[in-house]
Amino acid sequence: MLTTEAIVEMAVRICDSERIDSLTIRRLASELGVGPMTLYSYFRSKEEILDGVADHVLGNFQVPEVEGHDAAETIRSLAHALLGMMRRHPSVVYLMASRTTTSAKSMKGAMDDVIGCLRAAGFDDDAAVRVYAALMIYALGFASYQLPRQWGLGGDEAAELRRQRTHFYASLPRDEFPNLVDLSPMVTTMASDEQFEFGLDALVAGLRSTVGGPLT
Template identity: 35%
Template sequence: MTAEGAPGGAGRVDPAQLWLSPEQPRRGRKPAFTREAITAAAVALADAEGIDAVTMRRLAAEVGAGVMSLYSYAPDKETLLDLMADRVNAELPVPRAPTGDWRADLKAIAHLQRALMLRHPWLPAALHGRRSLGPHALAFLEHALAALRPTGLDGAARLEVFAQLTGFVAGHVAHELAQQAATASPERTAAEVRYLATVAADGEHPELAEVLNAPARPVTPGATFERFLNRLVDGLDTD
């Protein structure tokens, strides 16, 4: 999503102002919308048409408002993305307490993140570069850091592990969605299979030939995600 700032080139909103200060009522006539309603409309638009469809002009048309009036709710596109990301993070159930089995807890966290990103396919791209964590994202982060306490890692390392896990899930879901789009074209998929078979048979790619001749593994999206996740989490070094 390209930058689309507020009039006058205003910069990013102070996170404390965005998340810790209640939305201030304006003088005069009661506003027609709330920040929550505008954010909900933006999420619905992104869910339906993708993140590129979310422009201030399009959003204004969706809610029946003037473009300029939206800047009082979200002064720039990056702030709107922050609001959208935190709104959908509210869907993440936060367990009351970790189980004490940090690997199992971490895998459970990853599965929750994957499910959220599949419900909102625009989220992996929107998370890139997000630095302003809202209250719902912070609640989930707090749980993840607590789940990692039994590792003995210091706070900075636990934060890095969570960031690594979230990056893995976002990247995997983006790939998963791209694969789904590709398999919608059977002709293209068949052509790619024929191409790889031809290359593997030329004698110059013995490693590839061995891989292609190996027994097939379950290739459902869920099974693939589970294998990759196990390799990541089970291989984490906490020394």
């Protein structure tokens, strides 16, 4: 039986496996085994379907529980949770990089609840908003960088991709690319989880010196 939930779940599947541009009414209808006009009985436009995708992904974001509301640990836990959501659903990376949404459910799950978590950790109103923005921008930027650079992930397949990429950098003309050739093994770590942790450490240190509050 066709439902709004089934339509949104298929839309999420298409956007996650490909790109938002791949999602069309005709493509979605074909995957669901119905005619394109049938979808207009549930959604008035593709934009409404994309709002449904945002609701499904962002609205279901779960704020991690942090014992004692430790501020630094809260920041780290939120950063990992946001990155995890973006890895599971690359569609949200495309959505947030290409459009805005006024969907109530998406704003509640991945925005209001996160800001509330930061306020509960002791940040004042201004700092909670600024820390939220810093976390979202960092996680989104890293996720969008890592997405096409699968050698940054773990596992045997990623290790082989990393070996190939290292060889690519090392094979460049050294007189033109001396730094990439010399540092080829390290350059391939820029999309790795280790790099994410490095940047997160720097972010926490920077926030400690700028917003202070519970981080001091």
